[in-house]
Structure formats: C-alpha cells, structure tokens
Amino acid sequence: MAVFKGSAVAxxxxxxxxxxIDFDAFKRLINFHLExxxxxxxxxxxxxxxxxxxxxxxxxxxxxxVAEVNGKIPIIAGAGSNNTAHAIELSRVLERAGANALLHVxxxxxxxxxxxxxxxxxxxxxxxxxxxxxxxVPSRTGGLTIMPKTVYELAKIDNIxxxxxxxxxxxxxxxxxxxxRDNDNFDIxxxxxxxxxPIMSLGAKGVIxxxxxxxxxxxxxxxxxxxxxxxxxxxxIQLDIHYLVKAVFSDVNPIPIKKALELMxxxxxxxxxxxxxxxxxxxxxxxxxxxxxxxx
Numbered sequence: 001m002a003v004f005k006g007s008a009v010a011x012x013x014x015x016x017x018x019x020x021i022d023f024d025a026f027k028r029l030i031n032f033h034l035e036x037x038x039x040x041x042x043x044x045x046x047x048x049x050x051x052x053x054x055x056x057x058x059x060x061x062x063x064x065x066v067a068e069v070n071g072k073i074p075i076i077a078g079a080g081s082n083n084t085a086h087a088i089e090l091s092r093v094l095e096r097a098g099a100n101a102l103l104h105v106x107x108x109x110x111x112x113x114x115x116x117x118x119x120x121x122x123x124x125x126x127x128x129x130x131x132x133x134x135x136x137v138p139s140r141t142g143g144l145t146i147m148p149k150t151v152y153e154l155a156k157i158d159n160i161x162x163x164x165x166x167x168x169x170x171x172x173x174x175x176x177x178x179x180x181r182d183n184d185n186f187d188i189x190x191x192x193x194x195x196x197x198p199i200m201s202l203g204a205k206g207v208i209x210x211x212x213x214x215x216x217x218x219x220x221x222x223x224x225x226x227x228x229x230x231x232x233x234x235x236x237i238q239l240d241i242h243y244l245v246k247a248v249f250s251d252v253n254p255i256p257i258k259k260a261l262e263l264m265x266x267x268x269x270x271x272x273x274x275x276x277x278x279x280x281x282x283x284x285x286x287x288x289x290x291x292x293x294x295x296x
Contacts, residue, residue, distance in 0.1 A: 003101045005205045006039030007219035010047035013028040014267035018214045025267035030068045036216035044078035047254040052272040066098035080105030091128040101131045108141040114150045137166040148175035155186040166191025178201040193245045200226045247289040250282040
C-alpha cells in the first residue's frame with residue numbers, strides 16, 4: 001500500500017530572527033496544508049533545511065508535526081545521511097518520534113558505488129519497521145544516482161516502498177517503472193515540480209513537492225486529477241504554474257520558497273547559513289509570479 005497518493009509537501013522549516021525554530025509559524029504552515037488538501041508532509045527534507053538542524057531539533061519538528069496532524073495525513077521524516085551509522089540512528093529515533101515513513105537520500109560527498117548503495121539502504125531498512133522512500137537527486141549528491149537495476153534490487157526489500165525520482169532523466173525513470181511494474185509494494189514519486197505529469201504518465205503515485213509550500217491545492221489537483229483520468233485538466237494546471245515553478249527555483253532551494261512564504265505572511269524568510277538571501281533580480285521574478293497567481 002502506498003505511503004500516500006497525491007502531493008506531499010517538502011515543508012519549509014520556519015526560523016525566528018535568532019535562527020531558532022518558530023513552532024508557532026510551523027503550526028500555521030501545517031494547518032495551511034491540512035486546509036488545502038496536501039496529502040502528506042515531509043519534515044526536514046532539503047526544503048526544510050534538514051542539513052542544518054540538530055538531532056534534537058529534528059525530533060522536535062517531527063514530533064510536533066505528528067501531534068498537530070493527529071493522523072489526518074502521513075508525516076514522512078527526512079532521515080538520510082552520508083554516514084550509514086547516522087542514517088540508522090536517525091531512522092530509529094524518528095520512528096520513536098512517531099513518523100509514519102522515512103525519506104532517505106543517497107549518500108553524498110563521500111558517495112559510494114551501486115553495490116554500496118544496496119548495502120547502505122539494506123542496513124538502514126533493517127534498522128526500522130517504517131516504510132522507506134528512497135531519494136535519488138544527483139544534482140545535490142555529486143552526480144550519484146540510484147540506477148534502475150539498483151532500485152529494482154532495493155524494491156525487493158519489504159519496507160523499501162518507493163523512490164522520489166529527481167534525476168530529470170525520463171529514460172531512467174521509465175526503466176525503473178518497467179523493472180518494478182509487477183511490484184505492487186513499490187511506488188514512484190516525482191521529485192521535480194515541473195515534471196509531475198510526465199512522471200505520472202509512467203505510473204507515479206504522486207509528487208514530493210517544494211512549490212506545494214505556496215500552492216498546495218494545485219499540486220494536489222495535478223496528481224489526483226491525473227489519477228482520476230482527467231489528464232487534460234491535470235496538464236492544464238501543470239502548465240499554469242510552470243513559470244511559478246521556475247521562479248521558485250530561480251535561486252538555490254529553499255531560498256526563493258522561504259521568501260515567497262514571507263511575502264505571503266505565512267512565516268519569516270529567515271535562512272540558516274550557508275544559505276543566503278535571494279538575489280534582487282530573482283526576487284523581482286518571484287514577486288511577479290506571486291502577484292500573477294494572486295498569492296500576494
């Protein structure tokens with residue numbers, strides 16, 4: 001059974017001016033998603049600046065989200081690490097914190113081979129009872145991607161139940177879909193907001209989305225309308241938000257999306273270093289799109 005079908009927001013982590021977590025704003029964001037049909041929430045992913053939160057903060061964010069959502073939608077916790085032992089520790093701790101599933105990115109910087117990926121994810125999977133979604137994002141991991149045959153091998157593990165595919169390699173995604181098509185326990189999720197419909201056409205069950213932070217209903221509708229067979233309307237929404245998506249990725253994620261949330265009055269746009277404030281040119285592009293979509 002799929003962890004979720006539809007749109008999972010990779011939710012931003014709001015910070016106060018002193019860089020501490022703003023839990024009042026986090027509650028506001030969570031309820032914004034509950035009110036706008038978001039289908040799952042990923043806490044401490046890339047957009048949530050998971051790489052700059054402490055273990056204690058990560059546990060607090062996941063526990064808070066679990067309590068606030070109260071079973072309405074799944075909470076998926078970012079638990080990836082380039083240190084297998086740390087990825088195992090995170091998996092166990094976040095399972096105790098109440099997460100419904102885990103998102104595990106491939107090791108980065110030190111990286112590994114395809115055989116190493118199998119070993120890494122096997123060890124992680126054995127450490128937890130939670131379902132695991134693999135995360136393949138070569139643009140952030142020094143080019144390391146989970147190749148289709150590796151995905152196929154990992155999909156045989158009972159609690160490895162999906163992959164967030166952000167390679168932008170449609171042929172590779174098609175091969176994953178072909179290899180895994182008879183595995184009813186394994187799902188593909190789009191990892192890039194501008195590719196949802198194409199990846200849905202290969203059998204994906206949804207998207208793990210950054211732009212859903214500001215247009216949650218639209219991202220939900222792209223997926224659900226496609227799954228319901230309304231391909232024309234799904235494509236229309238995808239194309240309607242195309243330039244908004246480009247604006248949200250005009251600078252390093254999550255710099256623009258946090259500025260957008262600030263402009264919408266949902267939270268401060270405070271970032272933790274090394275992230276830095278948005279470039280003025282990109283800010284003007286972002287504002288133009290937010291105004292066009294009546295978000296500000």
